[in-house]
Amino acid sequence: MSKDVVKVDEFEALAKKKMPKMAFDYYASGAEDEYTLQQNRDAFSRIRLRPRILVDVSSVNTSTTVLGFRIAMPIMVAPAALHKLAHPEGEVATARAVSAADTIMILSTTSSCSMEEVAAAAPGVRFFQLYVYKDRQISQHLVRRAEDAGFSALVLTVDTPRLGRREADLKNNFTLPPHIANPNMEAFVKHDKKERNGSSMLASWADKLFDRSLSWKDVKWLKSITKLPIILKGILNGEDAILAVQAGAAGIMVSNHGARQLDYVPPTISILEEVVKAVGGQVPVFVDGGIRRGTDVFKALALGASGVFVGRPSVFGLAVDGEAGVKKMLEMLRDELERTMTLMGVCSVDQISRHHVETEHEYNNGCNCSHHMHSKL
Numbered sequence: 395m396s397k398d399v400v401k402v403d404e405f406e407a408l409a410k411k412k413m414p415k416m417a418f419d420y421y422a423s424g425a426e427d428e429y430t431l432q433q434n435r436d437a438f439s440r441i442r443l444r445p446r447i448l449v450d451v452s453s454v455n456t457s458t459t460v461l462g463f464r465i466a467m468p469i470m471v472a473p474a475a476l477h478k479l480a481h482p483e484g485e486v487a488t489a490r491a492v493s494a495a496d497t498i499m500i501l502s503t504t505s506s507c508s509m510e511e512v513a514a515a516a517p518g519v520r521f522f523q524l525y526v527y528k529d530r531q532i533s534q535h536l537v538r539r540a541e542d543a544g545f546s547a548l549v550l551t552v553d554t555p556r557l558g559r560r561e562a563d564l565k566n567n568f569t570l571p572p573h574i575a576n577p578n579m580e581a582f583v584k585h586d587k588k589e590r591n592g593s594s595m596l597a598s599w600a601d602k603l604f605d606r607s608l609s610w611k612d613v614k615w616l617k618s619i620t621k622l623p624i625i626l627k628g629i630l631n632g633e634d635a636i637l638a639v640q641a642g643a644a645g646i647m648v649s650n651h652g653a654r655q656l657d658y659v660p661p662t663i664s665i666l667e668e669v670v671k672a673v674g675g676q677v678p679v680f681v682d683g684g685i686r687r688g689t690d691v692f693k694a695l696a697l698g699a700s701g702v703f704v705g706r707p708s709v710f711g712l713a714v715d716g717e718a719g720v721k722k723m724l725e726m727l728r729d730e731l732e733r734t735m736t737l738m739g740v741c742s743v744d745q746i747s748r749h750h751v752e753t754e755h756e757y758n759n760g761c762n763c764s765h766h767m768h769s770k771l
């Protein structure tokens with residue numbers, strides 16, 4: 395149970411005790427050497443905070459607006475496949491918890507509850523994450539269903555022409571338990587164990603279905619078939635961010651897919667500012683990867699993010715205590731953010747600025763940038 399949990403990170407160890415090894419490893423692991431997985435966390439610890447004092451912080455408000463939707467905090471839930479591996483209620487339980495926390499959930503194409511079930515689970519704003527399939531009619535059909543089910547935006551994942559090499563899944567011979575399915579795709583996906591070619595079941599599934607030819611012109615195609623705003627998830631540099639804006643993206647998610655795709659890409663927090671500068675305020679920039687603390691959220695916002703997403707904490711919270719676990723995880727992050735803001739001397743999310751953080755380069759070398767006054771002794 396999550397009653398005694400005092401920080402988000404603890405959910406992982408508790409989930410490990412509760413979950414079958416194959417499922418836990420699928421959630422927890424990253425690609426290859428897991429260099430980026432470690433860096434996603436470490437990079438946050440290299441950023442320091444610069445609090446301001448004697449600010450009246452008797453009233454601190456964590457609420458914000460994302461794509462026009464008012465939510466209680468700039469902390470949202472990233473898409474993760476197959477929540478039923480964590481808990482029998484799957485994404486329905488997650489959706490209820492996210493609704494209670496008054497924030498936004500992105501539902502994965504590869505969810506284990508159908509999008510209609512999730513839409514009916516609880517009120518609230520939800521986005522739908524899209525993998526584009528070789529058969530475009532399948533994708534078009536998914537988009538229609540997402541629109542009809544009341545999803546408010548599409549999140550196009552652009553870092554997965556095929557799956558990264560997750561060696562834990564290979565060792566475990568990852569296979570979907572027979573009682574878990576992917577109902578968004580029911581008509582199209584056959585879980586055929588014979589077709590695995592030595593990879594995990596999910597890798598061969600992605601090989602078979604995902605469209606590796608996906609390119610910028612397809613963002614235009616997606617825009618032509620829907621009126622929903624489109625966020626591009628998986629952007630890792632300023633050049634691609636500029637192209638994303640030119641292609642008509644309504645938002646950008648700086649993401650390395652929780653270090654599950656290409657190993658040795660930079661930790662997301664270290665490139666957020668490059669992307670924010672390239673975008674120049676034309677569209678909101680979001681970030682995910684390794685966010686486990688209210689201070690991490692604060693740092694991301696100080697470096698220009700309009701909001702953050704958490705992946706593993708949601709599924710680990712769900713594994714430990716179902717809906718209550720996810721709710722507790724989100725509450726802890728919100729409380730930590732509020733406390734951080736209070737101790738930093740800011741009363742609202744829009745007061746969080748670049749002056750409030752310093753990077754390793756800045757505190758080691760001093761800097762002559764306009765946002766810091768310090769000199770190096």
Ligand SMILES: Cc1cc2nc3c(=O)[nH]c(=O)nc-3n(C[C@H](O)[C@H](O)[C@H](O)COP(=O)(O)O)c2cc1C
Binds near residue numbers: 502703704709
């Ligand atoms: C178990 C698991 C499944 C995931 N499934 C998807 C998915 O279906 N679609 C997607 O775009 N990203 C997926 N992701 C990536 C997350 O959306 C997110 O980018 C990542 O988990 C953020 O890093 P964090 O786990 O350190 O918070 C998945 C991540 C995990 C851990």
Ligand SMILES: CC(C)CC(=O)C(=O)O
Binds near residue numbers: 504
């Ligand atoms: C089924 C997979 C494509 C889901 C995914 O994106 C992941 O495991 O990271």
